[in-house]
């Protein structure tokens with residue numbers, strides 16, 4: 001069964017509101033939408049005309065915010081041999097981890113751990129994939145919850161980006177490229193949600209794959225807790241420079257592609 005989208009239209013509005021630092025009264029003045037109606041909108045009472053006006057003031061794509069509100073954006077199913085997503089519960093949400101393997105040599109890598117790496121370890125054993133490396137997108141608790149057990153069971157070498165250190169993982173600088181069998185894994189800086197967050201671009205499968213943590217979601221992105229401006233900028237530089245067919249493997253919600261996010265992500269209205 002397909003995972004639901006991580007964010008609703010009002011999550012997107014809330015993230016953009018916090019990110020731009022606008023007050024509800026400033027937003028009301030700019031958008032011409034009454035402040036009470038803005039509050040209702042952010043609380044989840046969808047109104048297309050109000051959502052459109054507010055989206056424009058927040059630099060979002062009005063059509064794409066409305067598509068989220070009306071439920072008309074549904075990610076197309078995507079996948080490729082050598083990539084599997086694992087979705088585990090965390091408080092009232094869920095979090096993704098990924099197994100990537102080279103089908104020729106069965107050398108494998110894990111990207112983040114989720115809250116329970118058990119199913120991923122079982123799947124690797126069943127496939128015959130050897131988990132040699134663990135790559136951390138960012139160090140937020142839900143993404144590394146089962147790190148110690150994964151390390152103990154797999155005996156793998158772990159890597160984390162500078163700025164998002166994890167005890168037991170070796171720190172690297174973004175820009176570095178790793179090898180997993182015949183696959184290459186290029187780490188690109190996608191900070192802003194997290195201080196040192198990275199996106200790992202995997203090449204060598206039938207389609208390129210970008211494991212992006214919370215830098216981007218299908219139809220949304222992680223909140224810009226460190227820097228909203230950096231989150232937008234680094235996503236433009238590191239993710240939207242990838243080919244459209246690149247599978248985007250986010251830390252929450254369903255798989256998507258770079259091309260689909262060009263067309264549907266409300267935070268990047270400039271792409272078509």
Ligand SMILES: [Fe+2]
Pocket residue numbers: 138140193194214222
């Ligand atoms: Fe996060």
